[in-house]
Amino acid sequence: MRDRKKLFKEFNKEYYTSGGYTDYLSDFKQEGLDYAKQLIKKIKPEKSWKFLDVGCGLGGVVLGLRKLGYEAWGTEVSPFCLENSPVKQYLQFGDILDLPLADNSFEVVLTCDAVYYLKKEAVHKALLEIYRVVSKIFFIENICQDSIYNNQKDNYDPLRSDKDLLTKAELDHLIQKIGFQKIGPLFSKGKYSLDFNNLYKKI
Numbered sequence: 477m478r479d480r481k482k483l484f485k486e487f488n489k490e491y492y493t494s495g496g497y498t499d500y501l502s503d504f505k506q507e508g509l510d511y512a513k514q515l516i517k518k519i520k521p522e523k524s525w526k527f528l529d530v531g532c533g534l535g536g537v538v539l540g541l542r543k544l545g546y547e548a549w550g551t552e553v554s555p556f557c558l559e560n561s562p563v564k565q566y567l568q569f570g571d572i573l574d575l576p577l578a579d580n581s582f583e584v585v586l587t588c589d590a591v592y593y594l595k596k597e598a599v600h601k602a603l604l605e606i607y608r609v610v611s612k613i614f615f616i617e618n619i620c621q622d623s624i625y626n627n628q629k630d631n632y633d634p635l636r637s638d639k640d641l642l643t644k645a646e647l648d649h650l651i652q653k654i655g656f657q658k659i660g661p662l663f664s665k666g667k668y669s670l671d672f673n674n675l676y677k678k679i
């Protein structure tokens with residue numbers, strides 16, 4: 477756990493303002509709102525549904541969903557995000573491998589670009605945690621071994637392994653083996669469609 481605590485501290489201000497994330501501070505609110513709008517359009521949730529974003533960064537999607545009138549919460553491991561998010565009152569510390577949340581407590585759980593920091597063998601545990609806390613819909617976006625952005629030249633991120641990730645097919649297979657049924661991509665065209673991005677139903 478000591479090593480993981482050290483890793484969490486590396487998601488600091490420098491990380492969110494350099495490399496692949498140079499524009500993050502200026503873009504996260506608009507990107508979060510775009511995501512939130514697409515998600516709502518696709519899944520047509522009831523107004524009472526609760527959303528959770530695991531590894532939510534500065535909380536752009538949480539902010540976007542709340543602007544659209546939905547109850548949304550986030551978990552993060554980054555002290556920088558937990559202290560500086562504009563929606564920090566809706567965020568709490570939560571490692572994707574051990575979420576401090578009750579079973580079936582959110583109708584929708586999403587995680588965007590957080591799983592690729594895990595070693596391959598830990599991804600199964602993370603997906604089981606998500607399966608435990610979600611009751612209806614799961615959305616995941618992730619850079620995989622065979623994603624076109626899985627290289628440090630196009631998307632510099634010193635904390636992401638670019639050699640030891642699951643392929644898109646392996647990740648999809650693992651998610652379905654756990655008990656999710658595939659609905660399909662949220663983004664099928666445009667820049668967000670370049671990564672692995674899929675919606676699943678809990679069965």
Ligand SMILES: C[S@@+](CC[C@H](N)C(=O)[O-])C[C@H]1O[C@@H](n2cnc3c(N)ncnc32)[C@H](O)[C@@H]1O
Nearest residue numbers: 487531532533553554570571572588589590593
């Ligand atoms: C590339 S950023 C993505 C942030 C946000 N989801 C987005 O798409 O804008 C990855 C985030 O995952 C978080 N993260 C890394 N490891 C995590 C873990 N074990 N549990 C939860 N979040 C984690 C990092 O702190 C970081 O904010």
